[in-house]
Amino acid sequence: MNTFNPRTLLRDHIQDMPPYQPIHPFDVLSERLGIPEDELIKLDANENPYGPLPQAKEALNDFSSLHIYPDPESRYLRQDLSRVHNIPAERILAGAGADELIDLILRVTLDPDDLILDCPPTFSMYAFDADVNAARTLKVPRKKDFSLDLPAIEDAVQVYHPKLLFLASPNNPDGGLLSRAALERLLELPLLVVVDEAYIAFAPEGTSAIPLTESYKNLIVLRTFSKWGGLAGLRVGYGIFPAWITPALWKIKQPYNVNAAGAAAARATLRHRDQLKEQTQAIIAERERLDKNLREVPWLAPYPSRANFILCRVKGRDAGQVKERLSQQGILIRYFNKPGLDDHIRISVGKPSDTETLIQALRKL
Numbered sequence: 001m002n003t004f005n006p007r008t009l010l011r012d013h014i015q016d017m018p019p020y021q022p023i024h025p026f027d028v029l030s031e032r033l034g035i036p037e038d039e040l041i042k043l044d045a046n047e048n049p050y051g052p053l054p055q056a057k058e059a060l061n062d063f064s065s066l067h068i069y070p071d072p073e074s075r076y077l078r079q080d081l082s083r084v085h086n087i088p089a090e091r092i093l094a095g096a097g098a099d100e101l102i103d104l105i106l107r108v109t110l111d112p113d114d115l116i117l118d119c120p121p122t123f124s125m126y127a128f129d130a131d132v133n134a135a136r137t138l139k140v141p142r143k144k145d146f147s148l149d150l151p152a153i154e155d156a157v158q159v160y161h162p163k164l165l166f167l168a169s170p171n172n173p174d175g176g177l178l179s180r181a182a183l184e185r186l187l188e189l190p191l192l193v194v195v196d197e198a199y200i201a202f203a204p205e206g207t208s209a210i211p212l213t214e215s216y217k218n219l220i221v222l223r224t225f226s227k228w229g230g231l232a233g234l235r236v237g238y239g240i241f242p243a244w245i246t247p248a249l250w251k252i253k254q255p256y257n258v259n260a261a262g263a264a265a266a267r268a269t270l271r272h273r274d275q276l277k278e279q280t281q282a283i284i285a286e287r288e289r290l291d292k293n294l295r296e297v298p299w300l301a302p303y304p305s306r307a308n309f310i311l312c313r314v315k316g317r318d319a320g321q322v323k324e325r326l327s328q329q330g331i332l333i334r335y336f337n338k339p340g341l342d343d344h345i346r347i348s349v350g351k352p353s354d355t356e357t358l359i360q361a362l363r364k365l
């Protein structure tokens, strides 16, 4: 008899880890709720409600080389990014979303059982990818207002020597920014600091950490086209890296990680970024209007946000049920069934008409 046992082949740490919980695909939700896709109001994944720029869509129509592998070095895209940020292209690497870059950074730095430092509540991919890479996550929770506990981070670094610290700015799920003073203090620590700026386009000018990459050798800044650029489905992100780490990243990345359509749409988006800026301004203005409206709902306490979403504490009601009852009406928001967040909901900023429908539904709940 064949004694082959597949379980002995699976790596132990992968068998032990919980799966990532992504949001459900749009068409699946539409079918499940019995509501057509175009009637769903999607405020659960911080996507751009206006979609890509028309010029990005045109770039996709214009494609004659889909049968040819894309440039493994994403040369033109990186040159464009180099001009936009005034950073040498050698320090820029593009990826299939910021998500891929998070995984690559962990894969080039961590040995099994090494530590990363994570400050939850925050984007869950940092701890998830640490699990995938057989590393361990040291958690230094944020304070009640979601700001960082700097002395606790410093103590943890001194005692446990984690290799990496991940910080989203603005942070997902609360939308708060990391101050320049806090970042400069953390950059003095003996570890690599990864600042994830997925939502920085919605924050005030001058709040990006990119200028600091010139002077700090332990700073990486990640960006994505998924949120402001409306290209979440095409999976394009990039990072600004210190020169010492890029050769290792080049070595291990999948050769064709950025697909040709994504690169073309991202380049068109950069070319027409002034136009996108108007759209970003509209989203910021809508965030302020949404915030004002949410504050008028007596059982919600919104947190001030610099991103394209607003986190609210739900007072005296079950937050999970609020999410369920909205979704039955075709309004999709995010609920996190996790300690510290289980009485909260996160709402992405949509179009003005989405705000109207949402607020009416919340008032009636």
Ligand SMILES: Cc1ncc(COP(=O)(O)O)c(C=O)c1O
Binding pocket: 045, 046, 096, 097, 098, 099, 100, 123, 168, 171, 172, 196, 198, 223, 224, 225, 226, 232, 235, 236, 237
């Ligand atoms: C903080 C943060 N970083 C990165 C991402 C993922 O970006 P990408 O779509 O480029 O993989 C998200 C998506 O929700 C996010 O919230």
